[in-house]
Amino acid sequence: MDLKRQLEQKTAQLAALREIGRAINAAWDLKDTLELITRKTAEVMGMDSCSIYLLDPDGEHLVLEATTGLAPEAVGRARLRLGEGLTGWAAQQGEPVGVADAARDPRFKYLPETRETRFQSLLAVPLINQGRVIGAMNVQTRAYHEFGAEEVELLSLIGDLAAGALEKAMLYERMQRQIAELSTLAEVSRTITSPLYLDQMLGLIVDMAARVMRAKVCSLMLLDETENVLILRATQGLSPAYRDRPPLKVGEGIAGRVAETGEPIVVADVRTDPRYRYPEVAREVGLCSLLCVPLRVRDRTIGVFNCYTGEPHTFTPQEIGLFQTLANQTALAIENARLVVNTAVVREMHHRVKNNLQTVAMLLRLQMTEGDLDPRQALQESINRVLSIAAVHEVLSEKGFRLVDLRRVLRQVVQTVVQNRPHPDKDIQVKVDGDEIALPSRSATALALAVNELVQNSLKHAFVGRETGCIEVSLHRRPSGYEVVVADDGVGLPPGAPPPRSLGLQIVETLVTQDLGGELRFEYGPQGTRAVITVEEVA
Template sequence: MPKQNFPRRISDPRAELRALHDIGKALSSAFDLHTTLHKITETTAAVMRLDSCSIYLWDKKQNALVLKASTGLSPKAFNVGKLALGEGITGAALQSGRSVAVRDAANDPRFKYIPGTDEENYKSLAAVPLISQGNKIGAMNVQTKRLHHWTRPEIDLLELIGELAAGALERAELLDGLQRQVNELSTLAQVSKTITEPIFLDEMLAVICEMAAQIMNAKGTALLLFDEENEELTLRAAHGLEREHAAISPIDVATSLTGRAIQSGEPVSVRDLQNEPSYKNRALAKREGLHSFLSMPVSVRGKVIGAFNCYLNRVHEFTPQETELFATLANQTAVALENANLMMNSMLVREMHHRIKNNLQTVAMLLRMQLRDADKLNAGVLLQQTINRILSIAAVHEALSQDGFRVMGVRDLIQRAAFMAHQTMAHPEKEISLRVEGEDIRLPSQPATTMTMAVNELIQNALEHGFENVARGAVTVTLKTNKAHYVIQVQDDGAGLPKHFSKQDSLGLRIVDELAQDLRGEFKIANRRGKRGTLATLKIPKIKVTGDE
């Protein structure tokens, strides 16, 4: 139907009823805000046969009308195009609470062009306020590409559609708010469930970061923990951010936005990171499309231990409700960290009891073996050997206290035990050097303890018997690996083994044999070929290492 006949169609009561029927049907089929907006604009433009229908919603935070939906204006302007109250013809309609219709909109003194909307293609404009029970909901306008004279029936119909739309939009906003609260509560419940489940801490924190990004509608989140000694923040977990964020960790507390939250104990928000002078990584923010930022301190027992950061891919002012929600997530994260620490402390106590029991059994085994040779050794030598063996176990426990019960570097343990053996066994008037070299071997603590004790016995044997008639010498410990075995060699350039030598004649070597068997390995010792001294070799099958014992 041609546009010029439109006024007569609207003035027909039956046509008006059909139009209202179509509007009511469209509104009844929409529930969420997004669908309701588009149903209203599309149906209004269709029943009134106009070129464009647009809806602006009143945003209390920004104190402005924000373009949310349109059939004719550019979608690029959605959520970006804004009018202040009373600004433009549409803003004037909401401010006055009355409809405004203009034949030549561009030449009206109230007209305000919004960049990016492609609104220059339109000539005539009519706007109505969207008010429900005295509450400002927004404003709706319709436009034509040709100059158009607005008739009273058209304005009456537009006002009636506006009244229906205002109520529908208010309900949709309430439903969206309720749905958002349900989602928030569901996510918080899931976070609470996650922090009580028996999963590893890293996995738990990753799940919390992912859920936080969902609930905050954020591009990414990150958890940073505070290293008090170095005054630095280290990235512990993240979701939705590029790997480059890990590269900028650790972060200096004194000069960073996150550090500001740590130091003040209060949340820190930034409207746009890309234009924030105090943000050091503006180039990274531009590459990733990061804009608004919220950093929330994470506290355990009144002490700030880190910060939880939220990154949005849009410019946004965080509301008190959003800040409070993110604070709740930060508190849940603190609970997760505290639970993990308590669990770890409990595990450490149980593991320590287990280690002490095993090592006391090892000491008892060594003493029983020494008891068989007690008549061949004087008390001083016997006690010194026992002390050295216990000190080698102590070296392992010292490493455990620093590194926890994860896999350990055997080379460092051997280095510690070797240093103590050299201090107590090397003759003060002789120049005997001791060196540990080669690859590091990473093992769980129990086999690491056994291997260190075996090597310690070989070092003690070389220091005690290898240099009786020489003034200087060297002991070298070499660690190697091949496809199937760990190979540890202890060699010296001393006098070598005597004729008719047997491993059974030496308590220390019998102990090495026992320890090698515990590791399902083999032990050999012989004179070095073509050189002075001895070469002792431990060959141990490789042990599968998973990262934790």
């Protein structure tokens, strides 16, 4: 009878081993392999828990990597020194150990994060592949249980099968990780040399870094040297609570400390670390472990790079080295982008100054042809023209060389003309209204000069013999362009009178027809004058 029962047990063990072997051979992914081994082992051995600890890269600690019965949040966090606890002892000695009342064994080590107090008996075996210990696995029961020789032998056989499968899965994972790292570094290198704007480039880099680091989120903060604060410049789609955090002073918090010292900092859990400034945001967003490294160029820190995980994680030296390499590449990309932008800005400024100086020279040459002109009046008109050009550049300097708000520029031009009008004692109202129109600097400069001349002309000639009046500058969008009208309610011209020909009006005609490619027409009448500038296509 005993022989029959032993035969049945061996048959069941062989069937279990075949099942585990088939399942193991079908798995490649390390996480899937770990979960499969622990689940199948607990099933076939009838145990309440099965756990696998793997040796870390330094060979000093066993880290819990998979379990069916311990607290899930302990995975990746629970650690035993090699030789510590019953499981550590089995790994160090290379021998199985089974204890019915584990907590009473002097070798037992309780890990609070695993919540294993509900288990009483424990059997642990080493995981050895080709003579090298790679970890250990154990099974536990809630009830008191004395492990028999057959159970020790079965778990040892499973351990031998598991060690080979885990080594294969770890090798495959390392290979995949190296491919991903090399691909990411190549992508970063391509991004550095691509013609992207800085914010676009940083957005791509944080996305790639999150993929290769298997992070919940990566974020990048740049140093504002004038304010000595770190400003968030790129991150993935996190909640406004994370994105809208105020700038962080250098030296404050974890990122501020990294910016100050130029040294990486690793945090096990930002939700509980007193150095982290926003634990409530971390809890809301679901952030846990943090790796923060400096962005450095030529021994100068220009920002920090953050890598957050959603679960507790111990960053390995390899991960820290990889992330620092990404940070170094990114810092170089930022520096290159800034140099390119600065070079482009200098070229653009040089080009615009040259064009505007040529315009000023042209206006002065035209003025030289005017006879019998009061020198003081001539100088004042030239000053107004130069100030009209300056108004365009004032708006450009605030907008970072983007399109110019024409309405705003013309309001500044009109204000300057009114302040320097030839008859300051008269009550002449000048206003600018109409549609918002955005133009390139060259077109805006031409229109600013043209309106300057038209308003000056009205102030000088439209209100002879009158003490009050109104000049209105209006802007109108058209389906294929825009229209600018300068209208006054002055004395106008009698019917049949020829239109005046002054230097100012010649300048307006030249600017409209040649610089803008538009059309200029005047509407004269006893109720005032309208000058209409029409441009069919936005320049």
